[in-house]
Amino acid sequence: MACPPWPKGKKLVHLDLKGAPPRVGYLKKLIHLFSELGVDGLLVEYEDMFPYEGELRLLQNTAQPAYSREEVMAMQEFAKSRGIEVIPLVQTFGHMEFVLKRRPMWGLREVPYCVGTLNPHKEEGVKLVMEMLRQVVEMHPGLNTLHIGADEVYILGEGEESKLWLASPGRTVEQLFLSHVTKVARAIKEKWPHMTIIMWDDMMRGMSQDILRDSGLVGLVQPMLWDYTPNLDVEKTVSLLEKYCSAGMTDLWTASSFKGSTSVYTCVPSTQRHVDNHLQWLKVAASVSAGVNLQGIALTGWQRYDHLSVLCELMPVALPSLATCLQTLIYGQFSAEAQSKVTEILGVSSVEVEAMLSTSAGDSLFPGRRLAELIVxxxxxxxxxxxxxxxxxxxxxxxxxxxxxxxxxxxxxxxxxxxxxxxxxxxxxxxxxxxxxxxxxxxxxxxxxxxxxxxxxxxxxxxxxxxxxxxxxxxxxxxx
Structure with missing residues (x-):
C-alpha cells in the first residue's frame, strides 16, 4: 500500500567525512547529482577533516591532509549555487574519539578506557566544545542550523567525578546527560541567538515526558530520531515522536539510512534493504498527529560506525541506493516511476549496484560509476x-x-x-x-x-x- 509522499520539511543527505573523505572535485560532482535527485541540504560531519586552527590544530587528520579553508568554502559555495543548504554536525558529548584519542586531551575523557565520551564535569570540556563550534560556525557564513550530535554517550556516569555527583540524592545519569547538553545548547544560543540546534534523540528515548519537559531543552533543541533498520517498528516510533511532542518538543527530525548501517564492514550495499527502511519511515510520517512538526529527514550514509572502526561502503557503490531512497520518499512508494527515474538519472539498468549493467552511459549522472563496477x-x-x-x-x-x-x-x-x-x-x-x-x-x-x-x-x-x-x-x- 502506497503512503503519501514525504510530507513537508527538508531532505538532507549526510556526508560522513570521518573516513574516505572524497577529493573536492568529486564532492562537487556528488553535490550536483544530489541537486538533480531533489536534495535540500547536506548534513556534513567533518570530524578530523575540518581545518581546525590554533590550539585545536592537533585535531586535524594526520594520515591524510584535512580540507583547507578554501576547500570548505568552495564546497559550500557550490552547494549554495545548487540550492543546497549545508548543516555542519559537530559531536559535543559522545563519539568524540577523534578529539579524545589525542594525548593532550586524554584528561577530558569520562573514563580512561572509553575514547568517545567527554567528561561533563570539566569546564575545559565545555570550553573545548565551544571553541570547536566557534571555528566551524565562522567557516560557514550565514549558517542558521547546527547539529550537536550527542548520540551514544557510552559509560556516562562511570567516571570518578560522575560517581561523586551521582552520590547526591535524587541525581540520575539522565540528569547528568541533560545538564551537559543544556549547557552547550544555551551557550550556542547566547553566542548565536538565531541558530536552530538539532541533536540525536537516542539518549532521551527512555526518559519520561516530565523529565524531558523539565530538562531545559524544550525550545532549545530539535531532536532527530534515528532508526536505520529495514523492519523499523512504526507504532513504537510514532509513539516516541508523540512523546517528544507532548513534552513540548514539537519540532522534530527523523533520520534514515542509505548506506553504512548494515554491518560495520559491509562493502556493497543492498538497495532493497535501505528502501525498506524508507518505506517504514513513510508510514511513520503518515501516522503522526498534526501536533508533530516534522522538520525533515536526514538520509545518513555512515562511512564508519565510529572514528576507530573500519570503512563502510564507499559513496560510489551507494549512489543507486541513495537515489532510490530519495525517489521512494518523493513518490511515497518504491514504484515503477521511482525506479525508472533512478535508472534514467544514473544511466543504469538496475537499482541494485550488483546488477546495474550500464545503459546509455552518455548522459548519465553517476560520478564514480566505473569504480562502483570494479568494487562489485x-x-x-x-x-x-x-x-x-x-x-x-x-x-x-x-x-x-x-x-x-x-x-x-x-x-x-x-x-x-x-x-x-x-x-x-x-x-x-x-x-x-x-x-x-x-x-x-x-x-x-x-x-x-x-x-x-x-x-x-x-x-x-x-x-x-x-x-x-x-x-x-x-x-x-x-x-x-
Whole structure:
C-alpha cells in the first residue's frame, strides 16, 4: 500500500567525512547529482577533516591532509549555487574519539578506557566544545542550523567525578546527560541567538515526558530520531515522536539510512534493504498527529560506525541506493516511476549496484560509476568460497597441513599443484586490485585507497601468500 509522499520539511543527505573523505572535485560532482535527485541540504560531519586552527590544530587528520579553508568554502559555495543548504554536525558529548584519542586531551575523557565520551564535569570540556563550534560556525557564513550530535554517550556516569555527583540524592545519569547538553545548547544560543540546534534523540528515548519537559531543552533543541533498520517498528516510533511532542518538543527530525548501517564492514550495499527502511519511515510520517512538526529527514550514509572502526561502503557503490531512497520518499512508494527515474538519472539498468549493467552511459549522472563496477567485481571475487576457504581445500588439508609445514615432509607433486592454484588466484586478485586502485585514487586520497585494500583484500591474499611461501620452502627440502 502506497503512503503519501514525504510530507513537508527538508531532505538532507549526510556526508560522513570521518573516513574516505572524497577529493573536492568529486564532492562537487556528488553535490550536483544530489541537486538533480531533489536534495535540500547536506548534513556534513567533518570530524578530523575540518581545518581546525590554533590550539585545536592537533585535531586535524594526520594520515591524510584535512580540507583547507578554501576547500570548505568552495564546497559550500557550490552547494549554495545548487540550492543546497549545508548543516555542519559537530559531536559535543559522545563519539568524540577523534578529539579524545589525542594525548593532550586524554584528561577530558569520562573514563580512561572509553575514547568517545567527554567528561561533563570539566569546564575545559565545555570550553573545548565551544571553541570547536566557534571555528566551524565562522567557516560557514550565514549558517542558521547546527547539529550537536550527542548520540551514544557510552559509560556516562562511570567516571570518578560522575560517581561523586551521582552520590547526591535524587541525581540520575539522565540528569547528568541533560545538564551537559543544556549547557552547550544555551551557550550556542547566547553566542548565536538565531541558530536552530538539532541533536540525536537516542539518549532521551527512555526518559519520561516530565523529565524531558523539565530538562531545559524544550525550545532549545530539535531532536532527530534515528532508526536505520529495514523492519523499523512504526507504532513504537510514532509513539516516541508523540512523546517528544507532548513534552513540548514539537519540532522534530527523523533520520534514515542509505548506506553504512548494515554491518560495520559491509562493502556493497543492498538497495532493497535501505528502501525498506524508507518505506517504514513513510508510514511513520503518515501516522503522526498534526501536533508533530516534522522538520525533515536526514538520509545518513555512515562511512564508519565510529572514528576507530573500519570503512563502510564507499559513496560510489551507494549512489543507486541513495537515489532510490530519495525517489521512494518523493513518490511515497518504491514504484515503477521511482525506479525508472533512478535508472534514467544514473544511466543504469538496475537499482541494485550488483546488477546495474550500464545503459546509455552518455548522459548519465553517476560520478564514480566505473569504480562502483570494479568494487562489485573485486568484492565478489574476494568473497568466493574458493578464495576465502582456500586453507580448507581437500588437497591443502590432506597434503599440506600444519603438521606437513612443520616437518617439511610433503608430496612435491601435489604441493606444487596447490602452489600453482594459489598463485593463479593471487594474480587474478592483483590485476583487479590494480584496476580498483587506479580508479579509486581519482576520487579519494592515497591513504583511503591503502586503507580500503588493507581492509578488504589483505585478509584474502595474506593466507594465499603465506601458503605459496611455505610450499616453496618445503619443496626446496624435498626436491634436489
Amino acid at each position: 567485481e573485486l568484492t565478489s571475487l574476494l568473497s568466493s568460497d574458493e578464495m576465502r576457504f582456500f586453507d580448507n581445500d581437500m588437497f591443502v588439508r590432506g597434503w599440506f597441513s600444519p603438521h606437513h609445514r612443520k616437518t617439511k615432509m610433503v608430496t612435491p607433486l601435489i604441493t606444487m599443484q596447490i602452489h600453482s592454484q594459489a598463485s593463479t588466484f593471487l594474480t587474478t586478485i592483483q590485476q583487479k586490485v590494480e584496476a580498483v586502485r587506479e580508479e579509486m585514487v581519482r576520487f579519494y586520497p592515497e591513504y583511503t585507497v591503502k586503507e580500503w585494500i588493507d581492509e578488504h583484500v589483505s585478509p584474502v591474499t595474506t593466507p594465499l601468500q603465506r601458503i605459496t611461501a611455505d610450499i616453496r620452502a618445503c619443496v626446496k627440502e624435498m626436491v634436489p
